[in-house]
Amino acid sequence: MSGKCDYDHLRHIDNTLDSTDRLRDFIQIYSSANIKGLHYVHFDGKENVIQIYTPSHKLHYYSTCFLLKQKYTDTPINTVLRQGHQLRRFMDFLEFWNIDLLEVDTFTVVVSFVSYLRLLKSERATPNRAIQWSLLNQVPLHERAKNFGKVSTIRLNFEGIMVQDRFEDFSHNTICGFVETACKYLGFLKKETHDFADIDLSSIPVKQRAFTTTLTGTTGRKTKVIVTDVHAILREASFSNPNASGNLIQPLSEEVMTEEDVKKFISLIPSGDIQTILLFYILMSFGLRRAEARNLMFVSNNVPNDLYLWDINKAQDWLKTELHGDISYDNTIKAWVCDVVKREVTNFQSQNKTVRRRLIPNLFSQHDLTNVLLEHIKERQLVMKEAAQEHDYLFYSTSNNSKGEAITGGTIYSKYRSVISGSEKENFYLNFSPHSFRHFFATHLIRIKHKPIYDVSRWLGHKDEKTTRTIYLHYLPDQDDLPADDKLGDMATTFKNGGKV
Structure with missing residues (x-):
């Protein structure tokens, strides 16, 4: 050879x-x-x-x-x-x-x-x-x-x-x-x-x-x-079935996790594995595809060298005002926001379907996301220094042979299986995958939060509202304009004309 x-x-x-x-x-x-x-x-x-x-x-x-x-x-x-x-x-x-x-x-x-x-x-x-x-x-x-x-x-098909x-x-x-x-x-x-x-x-x-x-x-x-x-x-491998119709969108037929199922899964993650907790919290909170989560970036050189020594309140204030990147805190709505963009990345397994930029508000606990994000940033700072690595990707590899590098390939699958392996709920969670958190996000917003289907479709990055309606047909309420149950209001207005992060 x-x-x-x-x-x-x-x-x-x-x-x-x-x-x-x-x-x-x-x-x-x-x-x-x-x-x-x-x-x-x-x-x-x-x-x-x-x-x-x-x-x-x-x-x-x-x-x-x-x-x-x-x-x-x-x-x-x-x-x-x-x-x-x-x-x-x-x-x-x-x-x-x-x-x-x-x-x-x-x-x-x-x-x-x-x-x-x-x-x-x-x-x-x-x-x-x-x-x-x-x-x-x-x-x-x-x-x-x-x-x-x-x-x-070029050839002639059976229709000539x-x-x-x-x-x-x-x-x-x-x-x-x-x-x-x-x-x-x-x-x-x-x-x-x-x-x-x-x-x-x-x-x-x-x-x-x-x-x-x-x-x-x-x-x-x-x-x-x-x-x-x-x-x-x-x-x-970017190899889709050539006989499958790209326009044929089917209703979601698989089981969807409940909020209790998601919380139980996150509780299975060891408390010291901050990165994995943040990773699945982000999948849950913003409905991202795996590749979109892998591609998240922030301005890493803006992080103070001694952040891990700061008082918790001072550190959280810095996080909300000075953390810049794909995830940042918007003081207008008092919520964390994820900015999903089409990014040119060197690893094809990290490419995503994102075409139009979309801004997704966190409709779950702001406090929980703040805490785990801060702990991750502090831990990341120490690991990157130890591994002598420099890049702006939020998530990094913990493997010995690639420590500090941006995660690639099947890392998120691997983390998912590692979490459920040996747990009493392993057989239950084997019915799901990291993509199931995206389905949870969509169905929870539609069924529990009563968010307008237009907003949910936009946050998911679907081509149009019809796609979302078709996939989540069984989870739609009788009306799309039911009153919202939180204080964030109509995000379509908040993020009009591209919004602000």
């Missing part, structure tokens, strides 16, 4: 904001690198034995053990064979980038694996070509990838209309299958092997899936299992 193909280089490309530039950078690497063959699958039809071999014709022990486990847990042999061909692609990817699974962010790995799959030729190595496949000296990219930015393939051909050789659903198998394999390594027991999989998003068996169908109870949220990974 090419000497420069390592995890640091992968992460650098993976952090490219523009998805087109990111793919183009990957293409340049994959098309110019000299490789020493690819992994291949050997299938003995008589014995029903499936094995994965390295390019040097050595048995790949752990991936083969994974396939054997699938076989001996009554997975159909054809399914195991398909998983073998999916898994060998993941083995190629790991070897190409010289990835040590114990030393990397596994979320970054699986997200960049999606980009790799989008560029690959869908040709399959049949058994009689397996050895030839293992001797390839270039990554087999499809023609559209090789000519990316040069040639645009000229459309641009799909970029990928593999379909969206096929790539979902690849990623699901790769994540199952990572879980197998962590649970079933000693060498990889310390793999950190906490940043990979999961969800709880309910299914019915013969027994549960009789009792009326569904069995719930924890599975990887593959679609969340593909979304992070």
Whole structure:
């Protein structure tokens, strides 16, 4: 493999904001690198034995053990064979980038694996070509990838209309299958092997899936299992389903947390983990998307060097008058306000959908937000100094290998899972995700605070009011003009013409 193909280089490309530039950078690497063959699958039809071999014709022990486990847990042999061909692609990817699974962010790995799959030729190595496949000296990219930015393939669809051909050789659903198998394999390594027991999989998003068996169908109870949220990974890779209609907005069908559920979740966070408390308090208070929360910034060089020594009242006064940035205190309405803007960031996993600037007032406890924000600013000041880091992002990494850097990737997923792991409410909170705080924000403002749907739509950053009405159809009151139950009044007037922060 090419000497420069390592995890640091992968992460650098993976952090490219523009998805087109990111793919183009990957293409340049994959098309110019000299490789020493690819992994291949050997299938003995008589014995029903499936094995994965390295390019040097050595048995790949752990991936083969994974396939054997699938076989001996009554997975159909054809399914195991398909998983073998999916898994060998993941083995190629790991070897190409010289990835040590114990030393990397596994979320970054699986997200960049999606980009790799989008560029690959869908040709399959049949058994009689397996050895030839293992001797390839270039990554087999499809023609559209090789000519990316040069040639645009046009074809007639079934209605006779000229459309641009799909970029990928593999379909969206096929790539979902690849990623699901790769994540199952990572879980197998962590649970079933000693060498990889310390793999950190906490940043990979999961969800709880309910299914019915013969027994549960009789009792009326569904069995719930924890599975990887593959679609969340593909979304992070900026790869949406090309067959899905972008204009098809569906009503929210999932369960929504109550205020009690949110407070209980925050109470599960250790009292000393100020940053995590603030992070989820902000998600709750302003209904932000994860990327929008990651992108929050403030003027850090304005913070007094000895703020952590100040009297609490003096420090709070400074915070309300001198803290400048995306979160600041507005004395006109006596409330904290979040200013969400479209920001050019270097990490594509931190990009967000924000198009128009929006100003969101905190309609929850001003006192609680003041206290936790102040404690976070003081703690951040000390950590950044210790880590010799300088940037204006509000949230920073606490990992040893990236301490002080701006959080990226699956950090918020990881924090969410860390909070609920081992708690008595773990099974309940596995039905939710960090995005659920956004749904709580919207439904609470509509159902409890009786805020006009126009304001809620604007604060959420939806394209129009119709989108909000459609999504939260079941939570709308009979009238939108019910009296507000707090003193903030009509924020549309307060923030007229861009407002003031």
